[in-house]
Amino acid sequence: MKKSPALHAAATGPASTRQRRKEARPQELLVAALDLFVERGFAATRSEDVAARAGVSKGTLYLYYPSKEELLKAVVRENLGALIAEGADIVGTFEGDTKGLLAFLLHTWWERIGETPASGIFKVILTEMGNFPDFAAFYMDEVITPSRALFSGVLQRGIDAGELRSVNLFETVHLLIFPMLMMCLHRHSLGPCHMPVRELDPHSFIDTHVDIVVNGARRRTASVAVARRAPNRKTA
Template sequence: MNNDLLPPQDPPAPRRRRKEARPQELLDAALDLFVEKGFAATRAEEVAARAGVSKGTLYLYYPSKEELLKAVVRQNVASKIAEGMALVDCFEGSASELLALVLRGWWERIGETKASGILKLMMAEVGNFPDLAQFYLREVIEPSHALLQRVLRMGVERGEFRATDPEYTVHALVAPMLFVSMQMHSIGPCMGTERQIDPCRFVEVQIDLMLRGLRGDAPPLTLSACSPPACA
C-alpha cells in the first residue's frame, strides 16, 4: 500500500496527555518534596527531576519556587475552602449539621491527605518569607475563617447557637484540627501504635464538644461513623 495515499494521523494520544498532565505532575512532585524537606531546603531541580522534566520546563509553568508553592496551596487547600463556601450557599439543613459537615469535609479533603503537610510547612517557615505569609493569610486563613464565621452566625440567627464571639470561636474550632494535623507530621509517627491519636475519632470528639458548647442544653450528638481505611 502506498503510504502517501494515507490520510495524516494525529499524534499519539499518550503524548498529548503527557504534555497536558505536566502541570499536575509538577504540583504533585512539589507537594511531596515541600512536605518531606520543607520549602527552603527544596530545590527547583529536585522538583523537576521527580516530575520527570527539565528545570527549564518547570519554569515554563511556574517561574519561581514561590509561585510553585502558591500553586500547590491554591490547588490543595484554597480550592477546598472554595468548595466549602459553595456548600454553605446551597445547604438546606440545620447550622449544626452544616458545621459538622464542614469540619468533617476539611479533614477528609485536607487533614488526612498529603495537603495537611502544607500546614506544618507554613507554620515552620512562612515567617521567613513575608510575601508567602501574606499570600497564605489572604487565600487560606481569611477565607476559611470567613466560612466558619458565616456558619456560626447562621446558627445564632436561627436560634440554634448561643451568641459567642465569632472570631475567637473560629480560633477554638480550628486550633484542635491544626494540632492533630501537625502531630501527624511531627511526633505522631514516633509515639507507637498504642499512644497515637486516632485522627477521625479526634475530629468527632471536637465536633461533639463544640456543638454541645454552642447549643447549651442540647442533647448528646450522635457521632458519625468513621471509616478506618480512610484514616490509615
C-alpha cells in the same frame, strides 16, 4: 458513527499521547513539589529537585512556575483554596442544623486534606513562613481570611436560627480550626514514629470536637441561666 482508521490513529497516536502528557505536567509538578517541600522543607528544596522528581527539565518547570514561591502558591491554591471555595457553596445549600453542617465540613476537610499528602502543607507553613513575608501575606489573603469568613458564616447562621447564643465569632472560629491543624502536625511529627500510645481516630475526634463546641455555644434555657446565677447555699 464509526471513526475512520485515520481519525482513530490521530486520537491515539504519539502526538495525542504527548498532548495528554503536556496537560498532566502542571499537576505532576505540584505533586512533586508538595512531596519535597514536606520531606525537606521549603527553603532546602531547590527548583531543580522538583523538576527531577517530576521527570522534567528545570527549564520546563519554569515554563509553568517561574519561581519556587509561585510553585508553593500553586500547591496551596490547588489543595486548600479550591476546598474553601467548595465549602462556601456547601454552606449556601445545606439544609441541616449547625452541628450537622460543622461536622460535614470538618469531616470533608479531613478526608480531602488531613488524610492526604496535602496535610503536610501546614507543617511547611507553620515552621518556615516567618522567613517568607510575601508568601505569608499571600496565605493570609487566600487561606486564612476566607477560612475565617467561611466558619464565621456557619456560626452566624446558627445564631440567626436561634440554635446558638451570640458567641465571639473570631475566637470561636479559631477554637474550631486549631485542633484540626494540630492533627495534621501530629501526622507529620509524632505520627510517623509510631509512639506506643492509643492512636487517635480523627473522625471520632471531629465528632467529639464539634459536639463540645456546639453544645458550649448553644442558647441557654431560662432555667439553666437562673441555676448558674444562683449562689451556692450550704445546708444546715
